[in-house]
Amino acid sequence: MPSLRQFTPEAAWQAPEGEPIIRIENVSKRFGELYAVDDISLDIHSGEFFSLLGPSGCGKTTLLRMLAGFEMPTEGKIYIDGQDITQVPPYERPVNMMFQSYALFPHMSVADNIAFGLKQEGMPKAQRQERVREMLSLVQIDKLAARKPHQLSGGQRQRVALARALAKHPKILLLDEPLGALDKKLREQTQFELVNIQERLGITFIIVTHDQEEAMTMSSRIALLRDGRVEQVDPPHRLYEYPNSRYAADFIGSINLIDGYVISQEDNRVQIRSEDAGCDLEVIHSQPLIAGTQVTLAVRPEKVRLQTEGNAIANRLTGVIKEIAYLGDVSIYHVELPTGKRIQFTQSNIQALAEQPLSWEDEVVLGWPANSCGVLTQ
Structure with a gap:
């Protein structure tokens, strides 16, 4: 998956002395008997583009609203710049929130919408006008300053x-599904x-x-949520290449998940017997695994390649093409x-072909190296 970030500022969260700008400590939010957020702890550092990713109902929006101050935690603490802001009202927090609906004032011009919060804070008019010009230029809508929201595109x-x-100029900007209403091309732009x-x-x-590509594309780190808990926190490339569970993978x-059990391990080479695959498979895995352990081998479709007879590779499977997209x-x-198990693989369409080289019901031999897949134990 592509990433728009030119660098990954990993040092901030990897350095032990680096103090996070946001510290979430054992935060839970309960609505009646239901836990929307269940004992989450997270550190987020200054300058990060941090994503809360997950399906509907996983607790990500509730957690964002607690950071904004629109919801109060049932348990736990939230710190910003070392200050406990758990019970601090929204207007006293150094954060601002951009809502999914945009929540623009329909009777105000673009310039007045942008200036509204500054006016409420009592910023002098000249300074306010300069800040509005600065913001209009930043988001490249200088020529739209006098228009009303109904005169604008999405x-x-x-x-x-x-x-x-x-x-x-908040220290922290919270964005709740900000691109959800845009079409695919505009969203990517x-x-x-x-x-x-x-x-x-x-x-x-x-x-x-909830859009995995959006999170992978923009984020320095991603917290993947599941049922109100954090499943995994990592930079995009680690979350993609080294998921820590079947759920994350x-x-x-897209991924191929092949069940089996460990039959042996020598150094870092693990042999897996799989009824799914109908054969033994091999994977490079640095952690020791006990023989008999139930595992899932995870291999991305782009790692799977068509094989020729003379090509020796650790994992080879023969099957018949049933679907093409x-x-x-x-x-x-x-x-x-x-065995009935289905495996996905991809091929880049480098040349414009009148007919596809592979077709339905073709028999193919697939393979992947032992170091191109992973082992999941949960």
Whole structure:
């Protein structure tokens, strides 16, 4: 999966002496008997573009609202810059929030919408006008200052909402599904702009999204949530390449999950017997695994390749193509093994071909190296 970030500022959260700008300590939120957030602890550092990712109902929006002060934790503490803000009202927190609906005032011009929060704070008019000009230029809507929200496209309204949220120069910007209403092309374009703005300003961005590609594209780190708990926190490449559970592996991107059990391990080479695959498989795994341990081998479709007779490779499977999805740049093939298990693999469409080289019911031999897959034990 692509990433728009030119660098990954890992040092901030890897350095033991680095104090986080946000510390969430054992925070839970209960509605009646239901835990929307269940004992979450997270450290988020200054300058991060941090994503809260997960399906509907996993607790990500509730956690964001607790950071904003719109919800109070049932248990636990929230610190910003070392200060306990758990019970501090929203207007006294150094954060601002950009809502999914954008929540623009329909009777106000674009400029007045952006200036609203500054006016409420009592900023002098000349300074306020200068800040509005600065924000209009930042999000590239200088020529729209006099328009009303109903005269704007969805993408333009999104920019106004972003400019208004940034106008008060908050330490932290919270974004609740900010790109959900945009079409695919505009969403991808806006992802570039958000990353560039965040890196230029150095403000900590925390975004809630259910879109894995959006999170993978923009984030310095991602917290994957499940049923109110944190499943895994990692930079995008680690979350994709080294998921720590079946849930994480299956949620991020497409993946082949093949069940089996360990039959032996020599150094870092693990032999797995799999009824799914109908054969033994091999994987490189640095941690010791006891013979008989039930495991799941995880291999991404792009790691699986067509094999020739003379090509020696650790993992080889023969099957029949049952489904083909042509996506323009790549084609996705679903291959059924003799066991009934289906394996996905992809091929890049480098040349414009009148006919596809592979077709339904073709028998193919697939393979992947032992170091191109992972082992999951949970």
